[in-house]
Amino acid sequence: MAEPHITERAPTRAYVIHPEIDGAGGNRRAPESALEEAVALAHALPGVDIVGAQAVRLRKAEPGRLFTKGKLEELGLALQQAEAELVLIDGPVTPVQQRNLEKAWDVKILDRTGLILEIFADRARTREGVLQVELAALSYQRTRLVRAWTHLERQRGGLGFVGGPGETQIEADRRAIDEQMTRLRRQLERVVKTRTLHRAARAKVPYPIVALVGYTNAGKSTLFNRMTGAEVMAKDMLFATLDPTMRAITLPGGRQIILSDTVGFISDLPHELVAAFRATLEEVLEADLILHVRDISHPETEEQAADVAEILDSLGVDEDVALIEVWNKIDALSPATRQALRNADRRTEGVQAISALTGEGLDELTQAIDAALETVLSEPKEAATLRLDFSDGRRRAWLHQAGIVQSEQPDDDGLTVQVLWTARQRAGFDAL
Numbered sequence: 001m002a003e004p005h006i007t008e009r010a011p012t013r014a015y016v017i018h019p020e021i022d023g024a025g026g027n028r029r030a031p032e033s034a035l036e037e038a039v040a041l042a043h044a045l046p047g048v049d050i051v052g053a054q055a056v057r058l059r060k061a062e063p064g065r066l067f068t069k070g071k072l073e074e075l076g077l078a079l080q081q082a083e084a085e086l087v088l089i090d091g092p093v094t095p096v097q098q099r100n101l102e103k104a105w106d107v108k109i110l111d112r113t114g115l116i117l118e119i120f121a122d123r124a125r126t127r128e129g130v131l132q133v134e135l136a137a138l139s140y141q142r143t144r145l146v147r148a149w150t151h152l153e154r155q156r157g158g159l160g161f162v163g164g165p166g167e168t169q170i171e172a173d174r175r176a177i178d179e180q181m182t183r184l185r186r187q188l189e190r191v192v193k194t195r196t197l198h199r200a201a202r203a204k205v206p207y208p209i210v211a212l213v214g215y216t217n218a219g220k221s222t223l224f225n226r227m228t229g230a231e232v233m234a235k236d237m238l239f240a241t242l243d244p245t246m247r248a249i250t251l252p253g254g255r256q257i258i259l260s261d262t263v264g265f266i267s268d269l270p271h272e273l274v275a276a277f278r279a280t281l282e283e284v285l286e287a288d289l290i291l292h293v294r295d296i297s298h299p300e301t302e303e304q305a306a307d308v309a310e311i312l313d314s315l316g317v318d319e320d321v322a323l324i325e326v327w328n329k330i331d332a333l334s335p336a337t338r339q340a341l342r343n344a345d346r347r348t349e350g351v352q353a354i355s356a357l358t359g360e361g362l363d364e365l366t367q368a369i370d371a372a373l374e375t376v377l378s379e380p381k382e383a384a385t386l387r388l389d390f391s392d393g394r395r396r397a398w399l400h401q402a403g404i405v406q407s408e409q410p411d412d413d414g415l416t417v418q419v420l421w422t423a424r425q426r427a428g429f430d431a432l
């Protein structure tokens with residue numbers, strides 16, 4: 001019998017379009033850079049082959065089809081020549097526009113929100129990440145049922161003795177999505193409670209939390225791996241990291257910290273995802289120190305930094321929280337520029353220039369982290385006398401780990417321990 005022949009599915013041929021609309025508010029980027037980022041996003045989607053890309057200047061968005069009639073025909077010809085099967089539009093597309101464009105071009109349309117959702121769905125690994133993506137996807141899908149059904153005039157009949165029309169198909173589907181979203185929220189609440197318990201357990205450990213944040217592909221995971229020796233997925237790709245990862249490490253000075261790697265930020269992050277991933281990004285709210293990792297070699301590093309600042313502000317991160325700007329990827333710069341940046345970081349407080357890839361500047365960064373935490377954690381201390389049973393080994397070990405034991409005297413009934421601690425450390429001990 002002949003062996004069965006298994007063929008791999010050919011990649012989907014995709015064409016990327018960035019609509020540049022005159023007077024669109026909040027658009028910091030040049031069309032070329034925006035298109036480059038859109039193409040990078042498309043490359044992050046598995047099973048896609050990019051066959052073309054262009055930025056399209058529009059005086060205004062047409063309500064029914066986004067593009068003018070002439071531009072619609074011009075783009076349709078380009079799509080035919082490229083034999084595109086999927087068009088990725090880097091911006092919001094209404095359900096009506098999506099339906100009309102798919103009909104006009106005979107291709108599938110995915111807007112920026114849909115594209116990012118697809119990437120997140122492919123990358124989510126933890127239970128919470130998967131649930132959050134599903135919830136965000138359903139929220140997005142719910143608004144687009146109008147394009148999914150071509151038989152909306154069909155109605156499910158009543159029970160005969162009930163007057164009036166029955167339930168329309170779209171109402172039934174919307175109700176089904178609402179029920180599924182309710183189930184997902186309940187499951188997510190249970191998972192979040194578990195994470196809250198884990199976070200409470202970490203609060204009992206006297207280690208400060210240092211969170212890595214930054215624009216997607218800024219090199220956070222490479223830095224995380226360099227500092228922790230972990231093997232978190234680190235690729236030159238947008239959204240290589242989706243789920244938060246935490247590791248306990250010891251700085252060269254002996255201080256122990258918990259380092260947290262988080263999902264990368266991006267401009268125009270879909271509001272469904274900002275809401276859905278709020279719990280994941282709570283690690284940033286818990287942090288004692290934030291490392292804002294920037295790709296300093298990127299031509300629009302300032303615009304990316306502004307986007308990150310906006311998202312941190314929307315999350316409710318306190319303006320007074322300690323923050324170090326980490327200018328990463330200096331290895332991609334010329335020697336003269338690299339040296340100038342290294343000199344600048346010595347003159348500018350709260351800035352460190354490094355290469356997570358080569359390790360250049362890492363020693364100075366860890367020293368800066370230690371110094372910043374020394375300032376953050378330098379709370380007033382008070383002396384206290386504690387009585388512990390001999391069987392209370394866990395609490396005794398906690399005190400010694402925290403480095404706050406001044407003296408320890410055993411007697412017949414247990415231990416008398418003299419400590420010098422902060423209010424925060426006392427609260428952590430009381431929670432044990």
